[in-house]
Amino acid sequence: MTLLILAGSGEAKTLVRAVAAAGLDAVASLAGATRTPAKLDVPTRTGGFGGEDGFRGYLQSANVKAVVDATHPFAHRITDRTARVCRDLALPYLQVLRPQWEPEDGDTWTFIDREEEAAPFVRPGQTVFLGTGRQTLRRFANLTDCRIICRQIDPPTGPFPFPNGQFLVGRPPFPVAEEEALFKDLSVDWLIVKNAGGAPSRTKLIAARRLGIPVLMINRPPMPDADRVQTVEAALDWIARR
Numbered sequence: 001m002t003l004l005i006l007a008g009s010g011e012a013k014t015l016v017r018a019v020a021a022a023g024l025d026a027v028a029s030l031a032g033a034t035r036t037p038a039k040l041d042v043p044t045r046t047g048g049f050g051g052e053d054g055f056r057g058y059l060q061s062a063n064v065k066a067v068v069d070a071t072h073p074f075a076h077r078i079t080d081r082t083a084r085v086c087r088d089l090a091l092p093y094l095q096v097l098r099p100q101w102e103p104e105d106g107d108t109w110t111f112i113d114r115e116e117e118a119a120p121f122v123r124p125g126q127t128v129f130l131g132t133g134r135q136t137l138r139r140f141a142n143l144t145d146c147r148i149i150c151r152q153i154d155p156p157t158g159p160f161p162f163p164n165g166q167f168l169v170g171r172p173p174f175p176v177a178e179e180e181a182l183f184k185d186l187s188v189d190w191l192i193v194k195n196a197g198g199a200p201s202r203t204k205l206i207a208a209r210r211l212g213i214p215v216l217m218i219n220r221p222p223m224p225d226a227d228r229v230q231t232v233e234a235a236l237d238w239i240a241r242r
């Protein structure tokens, strides 16, 4: 069978490596959001499918027999659509979704549902560190009276969209000590993150806890009604059963 792995997360890289090692017939798909993504170990296509029709056409032309969706927990459009199309075509579909973060002792988290809800928490003159990436930056347009720092992987291709902000280029992993030093250096008052989950990117939350920095935690979007596992190992079991 040809297995389509929708990539775009750390789990996808690990899954692809294991699938390649097992010699399975698989193709990975990247959205093309990162300019220089790490190379994957199976044949990889890059870029959107061209909407739902394009996706349906691709599934047929590539003779895809099952789909594992290992995209980021906040990539809800591709996840919703893939789950729906696969259900429609009776194509086996599995989402790999790592557990979300839960606060621990010493954490000061406030949960919000949307980026736009952050503004009332921030006082004039404060410094806000966005660990949310550049794609959703424009949703923070109402953060007007503070300083905004937005970290992104690729160097910016244009100016910061608001007068009160700046980009900071950085490629993970970010060790806790480095995050702590960075937040201190920038005098960060608020950290805003998406509840992506996973140990590697939890380091910024540990640094915030140690420095007493409050966190605005953006809740995950709703997930489709579909088969779901939390780990790569469980995804490999699901694949093996097919």
Ligand SMILES: NC(=O)c1ccc[n+]([C@@H]2O[C@H](COP(=O)([O-])OP(=O)(O)OC[C@H]3O[C@@H](n4cnc5c(N)ncnc54)[C@H](OP(=O)(O)O)[C@@H]3O)[C@@H](O)[C@H]2O)c1
Pocket: 006, 007, 008, 009, 029, 030, 031, 032, 033, 046, 047, 048, 049, 050, 051, 052, 054, 055, 070, 071, 072, 074, 075, 076, 077, 078, 079, 132, 133, 135, 194
């Ligand atoms: N959202 C985040 O916070 C975040 C963080 C880290 C990494 N990522 C990764 O970046 C990618 C884009 O994220 P997003 O939030 O923009 O996604 P999205 O809103 O769910 O999807 C937008 C469009 O991007 C294309 N797309 C998304 N993932 C794809 C994949 N793996 N292969 C081919 N096309 C894909 C599809 O285009 P067509 O309609 O043309 O098929 C989809 O309709 C995802 O793959 C995700 O895993 C996202």
